[in-house]
Amino acid sequence: MIPLPTGAVRPAAFALGLGAIALVSFVVLAAAPSRAEAPTAATPTATSAVTASAAATAADGSAVALAPLLATWPDAYRVTGTKSEPLYVEHITSTRSGDDYALTIDVVAQGDSPLGVQSSSVHLDADGTIRWVDGCAKAPERCADDPGLRGFLSQAALLAAERRGELPEWGVARTQHGHPVVCVSDAALHPLDPPTVATLDPCFSTATGALLGHWSSDSAAFVGPTLAEGLVDEAR
Secondary structure, three states: OOOOOOOOOOOOOOOOOHHHHHOOOOOOHOOOOOOOOOOOOOOOOOOOOOHHHHHHOOOOEEEEEHHHHOOOOOOEEEEEEEOOOOOEEEEEEEEEEOOOOEEEEEEEEOOOEEEEEEEEEEOOOOOEEEEEEEEEOOOOOHHHHOOOOOOOOOOHHHHHHHOOOOOOOOOEEEEEEEEEEEEOOHHOOOOOOOOOOOOEEEEOOOOOOEEEEEOOOOOOOEEEOOOOOEEEEEEO
């Protein structure tokens, strides 16, 4: 059986002007996010609340406000796609139904020989606790409350952060095989659980919020647990 991949996973304060323009400078700067609040790729203002359609057309590399985007996501989705390895292909189905998330990976070797199916699921509690329902291979305490959930079930981790009042403010717009996504810093999403690969950030569909892939800032490309071209991302 092939183990389930768990995923692999900015910001100087403005200087306030002196002299006669001090007051004007303060007003202007107060309206703009500091580097601690938004990626350096863009300088959105407090009025640039993002809807799903706006995020879908945002230029790659631009900052996207997460809270207004999350508010547009449906309560259910179904994503299907593949992830190819040298000797086999993973056929992946990821679903959400309310606070329940499920993942099925059907592994097929070259020559269409089945290698097995692995299933896993988690439930997101109202307080942001993530409980494994099926397929947990972690320590019992993490199965009961997982602060480091990564991989194709990661939308649960993002919504958990929102429910705990710890949602990162900004993400970065990218396009994955024609699908608009917003990528979120793994370190910001999991402050208590350092990532295995520090520069691998989860990327979520702007339409459904489903995890579609991971962006590497080192290679400037989608790598790791990432669905290949041809993926289907549907709201339910």
